[in-house]
Amino acid sequence: MTIISDSLQAIQANILRAKEGVNRQDDVKLLAVSKAQSAEQLREAYLAGQSAFGESYLQEAIHKQALLEDCNIEWHFIGPIQSNKTQLIAQNFDWVHSIDRLKVAQRLASARANTSPPLNICIQYNSSDEPSKSGVQTQALENLANEITKLPNLKLRGLMAIPAPTTELAKQRMQFKTVKEAFTRLQQSGFNIDTLSIGMSDDYVAAIQEGATIVRIGSAIFGARTKLKNDG
Numbered sequence: 692m693t694i695i696s697d698s699l700q701a702i703q704a705n706i707l708r709a710k711e712g713v714n715r716q717d718d719v720k721l722l723a724v725s726k727a728q729s730a731e732q733l734r735e736a737y738l739a740g741q742s743a744f745g746e747s748y749l750q751e752a753i754h755k756q757a758l759l760e761d762c763n764i765e766w767h768f769i770g771p772i773q774s775n776k777t778q779l780i781a782q783n784f785d786w787v788h789s790i791d792r793l794k795v796a797q798r799l800a801s802a803r804a805n806t807s808p809p810l811n812i813c814i815q816y817n818s819s820d821e822p823s824k825s826g827v828q829t830q831a832l833e834n835l836a837n838e839i840t841k842l843p844n845l846k847l848r849g850l851m852a853i854p855a856p857t858t859e860l861a862k863q864r865m866q867f868k869t870v871k872e873a874f875t876r877l878q879q880s881g882f883n884i885d886t887l888s889i890g891m892s893d894d895y896v897a898a899i900q901e902g903a904t905i906v907r908i909g910s911a912i913f914g915a916r917t918k919l920k921n922d923g
């Protein structure tokens with residue numbers, strides 16, 4: 692067995708254990724975050740049974756998508772979005788996790804083909820409400836969610852968040868709890884959402900304990916990223 696398939700197996704076992712620990716029966720989707728990894732590494736993960744991949748850098752992602760055209764991959768865009776990238780994102784991805792303003796959602800909606808399934812959307816939530824952090828602050832969340840549901844060719848699925856990294860499990864859980872509470876408030880306001888995209892390599896167990904439905908894991912699958920790509 693290869694290292695990537697070993698890591699995937701270990702992570703799936705941890706996900707199962709974390710779910711069992713809090714008596715969860717629902718699904719937690721493992722999103723393999725493959726930014727800065729080669730197409731060969733993605734293929735290796737794919738052949739080991741992984742089918743959802745998350746990318747942050749558009750040009751790099753499009754390049755790998757072409758090399759992996761023969762694979763049935765579900766592509767998630769999870770990086771910061773500049774307005775001039777929305778066309779290619781709308782055409783080449785199934786999910787976008789990093790919506791932080793209406794303008795980007797509007798541009799994705801008009802670039803998404805009517806003949807394609809709706810683009811699945813998560814709003815990036817700035818759960819600490821610090822202006823310096825990316826994402827939407829608490830008081831603006833409901834309004835943005837409302838505007839997105841009016842747009843064609845998009846389907847609002849839920850929230851994504853990246854809380855401050857900490858090695859303390861209790862602190863990790865507290866931060867994720869804040870995200871879950873915002874998610875529940877939206878549901879109570881009538882939004883039909885089902886996705887809580889929280890948890891990365893160092894905190895996914897805590898995220899699952901607090902209700903993550905998608906965990907976004909990179910380095911724990913592929914190893915440390917050696918280069919950080921910036922493809923403009």
Ligand SMILES: *Cc1c(COP(=O)(O)O)cnc(C)c1O
Nearest residue numbers: 724747769891892907908909910
């Ligand atoms: C890079 C990245 C991840 C994965 O981080 P790891 O610590 O390698 O698991 C998850 N989410 C987002 C938004 C990222 O940019």
